[in-house]
Amino acid sequence: xxxxxxxxxxxxxxxxxxxxxxxxxxxxxxxxxxxxxxxxxxxxxxxxxxxxxxxxxxxxxxxxxxxxxxxxxxxxxxxxxxxxxxxxxxxxxxxxxxxxxxxxxxxxxxxxxxx
Amino acid sequence: xxxxxxxxxxxxxxxxxxxxxxxxxxxxxxxxxxxxxxxxxxxxxxxxxxxxxxxxxxxxxxxxxxxxxxxxxxxxxxxxxxxxxxxxxxxxxxxxxxxxxxxxxxxxxxxxx
Numbered sequence: 001x002x003x004x005x006x007x008x009x010x011x012x013x014x015x016x017x018x019x020x021x022x023x024x025x026x027x028x029x030x031x032x033x034x035x036x037x038x039x040x041x042x043x044x045x046x047x048x049x050x051x052x053x054x055x056x057x058x059x060x061x062x063x064x065x066x067x068x069x070x071x072x073x074x075x076x077x078x079x080x081x082x083x084x085x086x087x088x089x090x091x092x093x094x095x096x097x098x099x100x101x102x103x104x105x106x107x108x109x110x111x112x113x114x115x
Numbered sequence: 116x117x118x119x120x121x122x123x124x125x126x127x128x129x130x131x132x133x134x135x136x137x138x139x140x141x142x143x144x145x146x147x148x149x150x151x152x153x154x155x156x157x158x159x160x161x162x163x164x165x166x167x168x169x170x171x172x173x174x175x176x177x178x179x180x181x182x183x184x185x186x187x188x189x190x191x192x193x194x195x196x197x198x199x200x201x202x203x204x205x206x207x208x209x210x211x212x213x214x215x216x217x218x219x220x221x222x223x224x225x226x227x228x
Contacts, residue, residue, distance in 0.1 A: 004158070035218075040124065042204060042220040043159070058215070090158050101147040101166075101208065104216060106158030 003027045004107035006091050012113045013081050021076045021110050023091030030096065032074040033104065034058075034066060037088040046089075049074055081114040088112075118142055119207050121219030128226055134192040136222045138205035141186065145207035149216070150179065150190050153202045162203070163190075195226045 004025045013019050023032065034046040035058075045058030047066040055066060063085060067075045078085055088111050092104040120139045128134045138148075149164035165172045165179040165188065172179045178191040192199055205219040 033215075040220055042121070043216075043218040045215060045217075048215060092158070101149065101164045103149065103161035103164070106160065108156070108158055 004091060004093055004105050006089075006107040006110050008110060009108065010111045012115065014115050015082055017081050017114075019078045019081055019112070021089055021091075021112070023074045023076070023107060025072050025091075025093045025105075025107075027093055027095075027105060028071075029093040029105075030071065031094045032068065033092040033094075034064075034074065034076045035090045035092065036060065036085075037090060037109075043090065046076065078112075078114075081112075083114045086112060086114045118217045119205060119219045121205050121222060123222060124220070125223045126225070128195045128224065130195060130197060130226055130228050132195050132226075134190075134195045134199065134224055134226070136190045136203055136205070136224070137187065138189065138219050139185075139187045140207050140217075142207070142209075142217075143186070144210050145217075146210040147208040148179070148181065148188050149206050149208070150177075151204045151206060151218075153204065153221075155201075159204060192224075195224075197226045197228065200224060200226050 007022045030051045033048045035043040037043050044060050049068045065077045088109050090109050091107040094104040095102045150162045151159035152162045153159040163174050163177050167183050176193045181188045203222045206216045
């Protein structure tokens with residue numbers, strides 16, 4: 001089984017609809033992240049959480065909200081979807097790094113289309 | 116504001132050749148510089164990472180060259196193979212207490228026979 005899973009893998013929705021993307025991990029990591037990927041823009045951080053009680057905005061958090069339900073679960077919500085939120089969304093997890101580098105492990109992604 | 120600039124956007128290299136992808140950064144507080152590889156339909160995966168006090172790191176056919184004074188780093192893929200065809204992202208990590216990754220815009224690499 002995959003260590004980082006995302007549901008759904010594909011979603012088509014309409015403008016104004018509320019949608020939730022879910023992420024689960026079995027790696028036992030405390031840190032979880034949500035990114036969106038757009039062609040030519042790379043990966044941009046939406047929200048991140050360093051533990052269950054910690055939620056932080058990333059560089060593009062407007063229009064999004066998150067919930068950290070447990071160490072293993074981190075959900076991303078679009079309260080009222082708009083077409084420019086059409087993108088590929090990735091969840092990632094990592095362990096505390098300190099002075100070394102601990103990689104971020106990415107899920108398989110959710111392709112979201114907002115019509 | 117793009118803090119990590121990556122070039123080229125796309126690259127075509129013949130099998131057996133050397134692929135070179137370049138990145139430049141602005142924030143001197145970055146303390147790690149990883150490269151991620153992404154195949155179609157998959158999430159990115161760590162390829163190799165370097166600290167700024169090291170000028171070069173090699174793992175197999177993949178080498179990071181780092182120039183701290185110029186605030187530039189690059190990925191070199193020696194003896195490029197069709198299986199290396201993927202999108203590559205450079206990234207930079209904030210230092211202790213701010214360990215977020217800032218990614219470059221990505222390079223789509225195609226290795227042709």
